[in-house]
Amino acid sequence: MNQETLNYIVSKDDIKSIILDKDFYFQKGANTLRRWLDMELASEMENKLLQLANDYGGIQEEAKHDNELNQILDLLFEIIAYCDTKAKDKNQYNEYEDKRCLGMAFVRMNSWVKHLILFKLNRSDLGNGSTKNAFNYLLDPANNATILSEGHRKLVVENLMQKDFDSSTFVKDLESYFASYSLGTKNPNNYTHLLSRIIYSISSEWKEEVVALMASDNTGWHDEHIEELANCDAGIIWNSKRPSGTNETLKFLRAIIQEGNSFNLYYCTGGNVNYKATVIDFVEDQAQLDEKKWHDKFKDILYYYRDFDEYSDDNKKARIVFLIEDLKKIRPISVSEFKFYNGYDMPRQDNLSPVKEEPRIIIAEDDKNPTEDYKELHSPLNQILFGPPGTGKTYQTINKALELIGERIEGKTRQEIKDLFELKRKEGQIVFTTFHQSMSYEDFIEGIKPETFENQVVYTIKNGIFKNICQAALTPNQIGFDRAYEALKKHLIEVDLLNLKTPTGKEFAISLNSNDNLTLYTGSKKEKQGSLTKENIQKQINGEEKVRGWDGYFKSIVEYLKSDFGYSEVKAKNKNYILIIDEINRGNVSQIFGELITLIEEDKRLGKSETLEVILPYSKETFGVPPNVYIIGTMNTSDRSVEALDVALRRRFSFEEIPSRYDLQELAYEFAGVKTNNLLKTINIRIEKLLDKDHKIGHSYFILNGEKEIERKLLASFYKNIIPLLQEYFFGDYGKMGLVLGDGFVKLKNWDVDEGAFAYFNHESAADFEERPIYEIIDYRNPDHGHILLNSDNRRIEMNFSKAIKRLMNQDID
Numbered sequence: 001m002n003q004e005t006l007n008y009i010v011s012k013d014d015i016k017s018i019i020l021d022k023d024f025y026f027q028k029g030a031n032t033l034r035r036w037l038d039m040e041l042a043s044e045m046e047n048k049l050l051q052l053a054n055d056y057g058g059i060q061e062e063a064k065h066d067n068e069l070n071q072i073l074d075l076l077f078e079i080i081a082y083c084d085t086k087a088k089d090k091n092q093y094n095e096y097e098d099k100r101c102l103g104m105a106f107v108r109m110n111s112w113v114k115h116l117i118l119f120k121l122n123r124s125d126l127g128n129g130s131t132k133n134a135f136n137y138l139l140d141p142a143n144n145a146t147i148l149s150e151g152h153r154k155l156v157v158e159n160l161m162q163k164d165f166d167s168s169t170f171v172k173d174l175e176s177y178f179a180s181y182s183l184g185t186k187n188p189n190n191y192t193h194l195l196s197r198i199i200y201s202i203s204s205e206w207k208e209e210v211v212a213l214m215a216s217d218n219t220g221w222h223d224e225h226i227e228e229l230a231n232c233d234a235g236i237i238w239n240s241k242r243p244s245g246t247n248e249t250l251k252f253l254r255a256i257i258q259e260g261n262s263f264n265l266y267y268c269t270g271g272n273v274n275y276k277a278t279v280i281d282f283v284e285d286q287a288q289l290d291e292k293k294w295h296d297k298f299k300d301i302l303y304y305y306r307d308f309d310e311y312s313d314d315n316k317k318a319r320i321v322f323l324i325e326d327l328k329k330i331r332p333i334s335v336s337e338f339k340f341y342n343g344y345d346m347p348r349q350d351n352l353s354p355v356k357e358e359p360r361i362i363i364a365e366d367d368k369n370p371t372e373d374y375k376e377l378h379s380p381l382n383q384i385l386f387g388p389p390g391t392g393k394t395y396q397t398i399n400k401a402l403e404l405i406g407e408r409i410e411g412k413t414r415q416e417i418k419d420l421f422e423l424k425r426k427e428g429q430i431v432f433t434t435f436h437q438s439m440s441y442e443d444f445i446e447g448i449k450p451e452t453f454e455n456q457v458v459y460t461i462k463n464g465i466f467k468n469i470c471q472a473a474l475t476p477n478q479i480g481f482d483r484a485y486e487a488l489k490k491h492l493i494e495v496d497l498l499n500l501k502t503p504t505g506k507e508f509a510i511s512l513n514s515n516d517n518l519t520l521y522t523g524s525k526k527e528k529q530g531s532l533t534k535e536n537i538q539k540q541i542n543g544e545e546k547v548r549g550w551d552g553y554f555k556s557i558v559e560y561l562k563s564d565f566g567y568s569e570v571k572a573k574n575k576n577y578i579l580i581i582d583e584i585n586r587g588n589v590s591q592i593f594g595e596l597i598t599l600i601e602e603d604k605r606l607g608k609s610e611t612l613e614v615i616l617p618y619s620k621e622t623f624g625v626p627p628n629v630y631i632i633g634t635m636n637t638s639d640r641s642v643e644a645l646d647v648a649l650r651r652r653f654s655f656e657e658i659p660s661r662y663d664l665q666e667l668a669y670e671f672a673g674v675k676t677n678n679l680l681k682t683i684n685i686r687i688e689k690l691l692d693k694d695h696k697i698g699h700s701y702f703i704l705n706g707e708k709e710i711e712r713k714l715l716a717s718f719y720k721n722i723i724p725l726l727q728e729y730f731f732g733d734y735g736k737m738g739l740v741l742g743d744g745f746v747k748l749k750n751w752d753v754d755e756g757a758f759a760y761f762n763h764e765s766a767a768d769f770e771e772r773p774i775y776e777i778i779d780y781r782n783p784d785h786g787h788i789l790l791n792s793d794n795r796r797i798e799m800n801f802s803k804a805i806k807r808l809m810n811q812d813i814d
Helices: 003-010 013-020 027-038 043-052 056-063 067-081 109-121 130-139 150-160 167-181 188-201 222-229 246-258 286-292 372-377 393-404 414-427 465-474 478-495 534-541 551-565 589-597 647-652 676-690 710-729 734-741 766-771 801-808
Strands: 212-216 234-239 263-269 272-283 320-334 352-357 382-387 430-434 446-453 456-463 498-501 507-512 518-522 527-532 577-582 629-636 654-657 746-748 775-777 788-790 796-798
Touching: 003 013, 003 188, 013 188, 027 067, 027 109, 027 130, 043 056, 043 067, 043 109, 056 067, 056 109, 067 109, 109 130, 150 167, 150 246, 167 188, 222 234, 222 320, 246 263, 246 272, 263 352, 272 286, 382 393, 393 414, 393 577, 393 629, 414 430, 430 465, 456 465, 465 577, 465 629, 478 498, 478 507, 478 534, 478 551, 498 551, 507 551, 527 551, 534 551, 589 647, 676 710, 676 734, 676 801, 710 734, 710 801, 734 746, 734 775
Parallel strands: 212 263, 382 629, 382 654, 430 577, 577 629
Antiparallel strands: 212 352, 234 320, 263 272, 272 320, 446 456, 498 507, 507 518, 518 527, 746 775, 788 796
């Protein structure tokens, strides 16, 4: 790792929040663990906990009838929620707004519960591993680290530090490795967590491990096995071959199991992975099977035999036997999405291939117990994110759009996410547009548009934004075809007439006509025969209706698109397409969508139970909305109240509020002795009192985004964003702005009545106007602002920006 890489990592907002936090970053988790360790238990309860420690199902069942045990289990779940990102009911128990955890430990819940009990009552039986490392860190963060996995610690030391691994000296080795980089945190207890986060940011430099297995199997036993397993505590599956890279591979997998974790065993066929088993243990022979005693740990194990030789069929015998807790059908995903360890190939026949990196997996929709990943991705087809300006609505749409098309953003930097978004936008899978008052049906769906062709103005029917993305989602490889066709059009403009040959050698020519279609010419005299439309060319590619007698012409044009313009017929099926409509409430939605407002409903989409199609008014084409087009809108509540939106829009969109956030780590810094989150909260409380909650301002105006000079950032935010917003909110009423910002920002303007305020004119209210106060904004960007306030002793105080902030917060500026 070089200094440039490190500088880039520590400049990221999430890393800076660790550096700048004055409190221990996981104090809530530490407090909860100490509550558990300090809890006084009767000897009867201690014995009960030790007896149930190995029976996760039993302890949950017992807790239903024992209130004390139920409270204990509740506390244990709360501790785990701060330790592991995959903890059960994490969102319920973890009290941090950002749901921060020590790490992605992926330890099974039964192991967490068991080890928490042992950590309190019988620590000598706990052993080493992720759970013990987590507990030690929460109790003594300065001398421990949030790299929880012993396997990862070993890889870091051996592959990154290039030395022998010693578990007892790992934290010292970690600190020694970073000693020359002069890193630090405001709270010393956060230092080793900072180092852990940096280590995981450069995981490609040290992390080469086996995390899963994959088998090739198309024999069809999986679905029946899933049904049978539903009524059992665990199940058995086996394989006739041990994994590729046997000893090394199994060493990684044993380490996973020994730490109380599980790993996935995937099954593929025809190039796609279709099933996933969760493996919680495995054996390779009779001696290991006897030692495991699975029958003592689980009451009902599907297809379990105590004799290892019984794991066989008519053709093969088991070389490795897996104990699994579930088997699930997943949405098919290409094997190419997986990365295999040490250069091993994808599995063939009975091979087991070691996997080093897994993509995001979604459980099939017909599964009885869909995972949280599936629930998170099963988003509404039509949704609107609403909130005050600056709350990150557009920021959220980028993340949502990428997740909906199946891209993994976890672990990526913000710049990497934005680059990926831009790539998908250029490819046409994501479309971004902004509604405005002049946006029309013709822009959005289709309309007649003028254009110049051969020095003449012609009017043609043009597709709008929405129709284009619907066609791309509906038609295989539409995007690639569109690109090639556009390139062909440009070429035809340059050459006027393009000569081609059919597959049988018959000569013909094509030109571009005023409707963006092709005119066909045949014979030596190039006689005009008719039009080859873009739509018909696409239909031939997709195997739809043929134009009798003209097949050869279409085939030649397609081949020309392939050879000269790079068109490929690789079809992009089952892809989601995302239309982002920024400021959706600024347009007349009923006018823009027209009759299609009904078609976007989920059950009205193509292929659904209540499918609807319409005849478009200009092209006279039949049109429906595909089920794989998602619409994400954003709206500022300060522009128009959500309640005032068109009823038709409200009925067909789900609404998600994006409020101002005061708990973000990016706001955990101070300026002029004022905590930034308190500054934002104070401004918003005053705005809500004077107006309403829809006109609050967002947290993004206070996020530094790499700006090292805090005052420069805040000055820019106040004078480019916050003050202009307040001027808009209060329609230039500087008196109300003063109630929000204070007299450090707003002052009474001097008005010399003696010099004559107004022209000579007899007006009955002239005197009233002379007494009317006029205010002005102090601009601290101007060093000659000259603003002076008097303190309680009538002493003159020369104001500056930091003093104005204190004054805004009603703090003493003496």
